[in-house]
Amino acid sequence: MSRPTAPAPARPGRRPGDSGTRAAIEAAARAQFAARGYERSTMRGIARDAGVDAALVAHFFGSKERLFAAVVELPFDPSEVIPRLVAGERADVGRRFATFLVSVLDDADARARLLALVRAAATEPGAADAVRTLVTTRVVEPLVAALGVSDAGLRAGLLGSQIVGLVMVRHVVGVEPLAGVPGERLVEVLAPTLQRYLTEPL
Amino acid sequence: MSRPTAPAPARPGRRPGDSGTRAAIEAAARAQFAARGYERSTMRGIARDAGVDAALVAHFFGSKERLFAAVVELPFDPSEVIPRLVAGERADVGRRFATFLVSVLDDADARARLLALVRAAATEPGAADAVRTLVTTRVVEPLVAALGVSDAGLRAGLLGSQIVGLVMVRHVVGVEPLAGVPGERLVEVLAPTLQRYLTEPL
């Protein structure tokens, strides 16, 4: 009775079996980057959330910046989504984008990833670079290619600006009444703007 | 010749005359908050930029958060600007807002203040609160009152989202080609969106 299986003193050494620790760290990092942004997230805090020593995070990912780059990703697969949204009736493309945006924002996990992107881009220059190249190569360029209209780059930028602004105002700062508007209404309201940015004369 | 006015050993004690130090600190703080955001700005760095000991910053402003609150302000006077923009031909109100936005973004000092607002709102929760109340009381509410249309709160939020998004994409992250678009073109492109958000059926 001297040692009644105490609260796990966490001895060193490898864990038996597939510990899934790496995935736990990634999940904790994603959550913390989304909730607090890059600067306020700490490797120690991420390690604590993952139930792990901080040095292990460094061991796996090398540095905080590399951890961010490894963990941040788009909440969807653009190579699947973009063709699907662009195809079909051209007059409805704005509404399709708006509907898709709202669906991403409604899913907690997808929203967290998008928030991590936006918040990090606003703070750390290195993270902003990572985000810019990620978005440029994976979203803007395919979109430009798929659209096949003039000024496609500018159009993609405008589309992105409205999306980023909505995320900031609605989910980061939380300004009412925008933050409380139901998704269907948001689609209605946003669709014409996105439609103009994507297809109508500028 | 023993002391040839050496590189200013910076002795303690009050400086003779009107030193203007407080204003220098405010300017340095504004610049640093705009350039790096709240988290990455340090009182020590601000003090260094102002040519002053870090303790003096704390002496004047009490804490970093209070310094931010004291220094962050809108780059314009809403009580003067909003009536001016809303008055006049209702069909041009979107263009007037767009023109004003671009003029703010073209002025280095005004842009810095706006950037400080947006970047801080993205990172620190306390700063986000300060920004939200500032914007809500000084901009959104007067604008809602001046507009006199239905759904005015939602309209103001949408307007703000497009502005914030543009600032983020064009000036914080710097996505091309949007970042390089000349002001006049930006006005053209933005005006119809803002017009719809402000006056047309949603």
Place this chain on the structure above:
DNA sequence: TCGCGAACTCTACGACCGATGAATTAGGCT
């Protein structure tokens, strides 16, 4: 079975941060 490498923890270093308290100097009121 043996041994290498990967998964882990512990410890600690060096840097920086925000804040405090005491000491010094000047302005301004009486």
Place this chain on the structure above:
DNA sequence: AGCCTAATTCATCGGTCGTAGAGTTCGCGA
């Protein structure tokens, strides 16, 4: 002239951060 207050620096405290290094435990291929 004398004194209170404000402006200013210096020294330092307690805390946190990212990261490196050394040691421990386990999985797995030879």
